[in-house]
Amino acid sequence: MKFDNLSMELLNTITDLTQIPDGAVNIRVDGESIVRNSSAQVTITSREDGRGFSLVVKPGTQETIHVPVLITQAGIQETVYNTFNIGENSDITIIAGCGIHNPSHSDSKHDGVHEFVVGTGARLRYVEKHMGQGSGQGKRIMNPTTRITLHSGASAELEMTQIKGVDDTHRSTIAYIEDKATLKIVERLMTEGDQVAESDVKLNIVGKGGSGQIISRSVARDTSVQVFRASLLGQVECNGHVECDSIIMDKARISSIPELVAEDSEAVLTHEAAIGKIAGEQLIKLMSLGLMEQEAVDIIIDGFLR
Amino acid sequence: MLELKNLYMTVYDENGPAKEIIRGINLVFEKGKVYAITGPNGGGKTSIAKLVMGIFSPTSGEIYLNGEEITQLNISERAHRGISYAFQQPPRFKGLTIEDLIKIARPGIDQLALRGTMRDVGLCPEDYLFRDVGPGLSGGEVKRVEIAQVLAREAEVSIFDEPEAGVDLWTIQKLIGILYSKFKNNPNAITIIITHNENILGICDEIIVVGNGMVQAQGTREEVWPLIKDDVECKMKEQCGELLTYEI
Numbered sequence: 075m076k077f078d079n080l081s082m083e084l085l086n087t088i089t090d091l092t093q094i095p096d097g098a099v100n101i102r103v104d105g106e107s108i109v110r111n112s113s114a115q116v117t118i119t120s121r122e123d124g125r126g127f128s129l130v131v132k133p134g135t136q137e138t139i140h141v142p143v144l145i146t147q148a149g150i151q152e153t154v155y156n157t158f159n160i161g162e163n164s165d166i167t168i169i170a171g172c173g174i175h176n177p178s179h180s181d182s183k184h185d186g187v188h189e190f191v192v193g194t195g196a197r198l199r200y201v202e203k204h205m206g207q208g209s210g211q212g213k214r215i216m217n218p219t220t221r222i223t224l225h226s227g228a229s230a231e232l233e234m235t236q237i238k239g240v241d242d243t244h245r246s247t248i249a250y251i252e253d254k255a256t257l258k259i260v261e262r263l264m265t266e267g268d269q270v271a272e273s274d275v276k277l278n279i280v281g282k283g284g285s286g287q288i289i290s291r292s293v294a295r296d297t298s299v300q301v302f303r304a305s306l307l308g309q310v311e312c313n314g315h316v317e318c319d320s321i322i323m324d325k326a327r328i329s330s331i332p333e334l335v336a337e338d339s340e341a342v343l344t345h346e347a348a349i350g351k352i353a354g355e356q357l358i359k360l361m362s363l364g365l366m367e368q369e370a371v372d373i374i375i376d377g378f379l380r
Numbered sequence: 381m382l383e384l385k386n387l388y389m390t391v392y393d394e395n396g397p398a399k400e401i402i403r404g405i406n407l408v409f410e411k412g413k414v415y416a417i418t419g420p421n422g423g424g425k426t427s428i429a430k431l432v433m434g435i436f437s438p439t440s441g442e443i444y445l446n447g448e449e450i451t452q453l454n455i456s457e458r459a460h461r462g463i464s465y466a467f468q469q470p471p472r473f474k475g476l477t478i479e480d481l482i483k484i485a486r487p488g489i490d491q492l493a494l495r496g497t498m499r500d501v502g503l504c505p506e507d508y509l510f511r512d513v514g515p516g517l518s519g520g521e522v523k524r525v526e527i528a529q530v531l532a533r534e535a536e537v538s539i540f541d542e543p544e545a546g547v548d549l550w551t552i553q554k555l556i557g558i559l560y561s562k563f564k565n566n567p568n569a570i571t572i573i574i575t576h577n578e579n580i581l582g583i584c585d586e587i588i589v590v591g592n593g594m595v596q597a598q599g600t601r602e603e604v605w606p607l608i609k610d611d612v613e614c615k616m617k618e619q620c621g622e623l624l625t626y627e628i
Contacts (some may be wrong), residue, residue, distance in 0.1 A: 355471040358435055363485045364459040377475035
């Protein structure tokens with residue numbers, strides 16, 4: 075399979091790949107899976123309903139898996155369901171992400187549902203980068219849904235980044251954390267123009283000794299709007315922490331709504347939320363080191379979202 | 381040479397002029413010398429530093445660097461002309477590391493010089509190079525990072541605003557040694573240290589006492605020390621066997 079330059083560039087931006095990688099891979103372009111390779115330990119097959127894939131990792135596997143999605147044609151609107159079954163005691167990295175190039179005036183939309191089951195004692199790192207490009211008036215829309223269940227002693231870290239060019243997004247993340255399992259979710263978001271981004275994260279800690287952490291860093295510029303709801307439910311003895319930190323600029327609007335629900339006296343749940351503009355002192359400091367004001371703003375934002 | 385000519389500054393609030401905080405400052409700073417600015421809190425020391433860096437604008441008066449008037453230049457332009465300022469209370473940056481900040485201060489700095497600068501301020505590069513300059517650092521650590529940035533710049537004019545504040549005693553002794561070796565008799569550097577610390581005053585060529593927005597006294601250490609001794613000198617010095625005095 076040969077990629078055109080545009081697809082390759084988009085692929086590189088969201089995954090850092092410069093060629094088709096070895097190992098298990100599924101690359102979906104414009105509604106079709108155009109590269110699909112299973113490996114000895116990881117099998118990727120189409121779901122019976124034909125609306126996505128089912129990925130199964132054998133127990134004890136260590137591997138990096140790539141499953142990016144590209145949309146380069148105008149007006150494509152799709153909904154995809156993918157399931158990931160991570161076998162016991164595996165150590166897996168999954169590089170996902172979605173890039174939309176839409177130069178037209180009709181909307182492009184990708185709604186992806188990812189469902190994970192992380193087996194006992196397994197470790198998962200999931201990296202998802204979303205970006206949109208193209209100068210047309212057609213909107214670039216992404217609505218990702220992530221459902222994840224962590225079995226006993228499993229751990230997962232989900233890194234979800236949306237930095238540029240996505241006009242409209244509603245992200246939904248629901249997790250079930252069983253005993254001694256650990257989940258960390260890191261969201262980074264930047265919106266500009268009149269973009270709208272909503273994110274609902276709900277962590278349910280259902281097993282004793284489970285822990286969950288949500289870290290959100292966001293920057294809203296121009297007239298963009300962000301709504302972030304982070305909810306932690308501790309049903310048993312557990313630890314949970316929510317941290318939402320936002321930089322607000324121009325005429326943007328940010329709502330940050332943390333919620334803690336404890337159903338056990340041994341549940342320890344905390345949250346911190348802060349919204350503020352870039353401090354004048356920070357700009358002055360960087361300018362006194364020789365940066366121009368705009369360079370200082372860019373460096374502060376890049377660092378904040380890193 | 382850095383020259384402040386007849387500087388005045390009034391701060392305003394919503395009701396109009398509130399207070400004239402700089403009232404006719406005339407100072408000349410020459411290369412190769414280390415100057416101390418001392419005096420009571422609220423007397424105008426930091427305002428003078430901020431006027432030089434371009435953070436504050438004077439209501440009237442001029443500032444010259446090597447004969448060029450820089451009064452109208454903005455902060456970045458003055459930084460490029462060779463002015464550098466270590467804040468008294470440096471801001472924190474979530475997501476920027478110590479390495480990032482020093483590299484902004486001195487673009488193209490090599491790894492060895494970067495590590496050397498960090499060691500100069502008592503931060504082991506192994507532990508600190510990639511640390512975030514965010515809430516995880518203590519006040520003293522942030523202050524040392526701030527001083528490291530100014531040291532890395534090797535600027536023509538280096539202003540340190542109370543470098544001793546929030547830094548532990550051991551580090552102060554080391555800091556004085558660094559200031560001494562880098563700036564004392566350095567023919568390319570004008571060094572201005574705002575300080576209340578008698579040991580730092582000890583290494584300065586000239587002491588300028590600022591109070592009430594004006595220069596109240598100026599001269600060599602020998603000339604000025606008797607005037608401020610009672611305010612600055614540690615009253616308990618003898619009980620420490622005078623160990624606090626830095627020997628030059």
